[in-house]
Amino acid sequence: MPGFGNLLLGQYLLGWILFVWEVLINVxxxxxxxxxxxLTGRxxxxTxxxxxxxVDYWILTYGSVFVFxxxxSYKSAVATNELVGLVNTENAPLNTFFISQLEWNYLSKLLVCHHRGT
Structure with missing residues (x-):
């Protein structure tokens, strides 16, 4: 379901907006x-x-929202992984928790420690 990847990444506002939009389009x-x-042969x-x-308008909207x-979600996950890789390479301090008006971002300390080999 669209929005679930954003919810998992801590982008709650965007995740819920996309999820509600998906339900609206499906309805x-x-x-x-x-x-x-x-799928059941009917x-x-x-048809x-x-x-x-x-339906044509709603399906085009559904497709564009789904692809977006x-x-x-993929680009956000890649950016998070690159951040963890950079922290491990440079041995830099990492802000593992951040709250803004639109989202919460956090990294598991277990994940960072695992990549550092400790």
């Missing part, structure tokens, strides 16, 4: 119902759902 487009019908019912004029969510 309005009935896209998951069409997928369920297609192809005519799935009827996808023939509505508004995957990309953003």
């Amino acid at each position: 309005h487009s009935r896209f998951n119902v069409a997928i369920l019908y297609a 192809f005519q019912d799935a 009827e759902i996808l023939k509505h004029t508004q 969510t995957i990309f953003h």
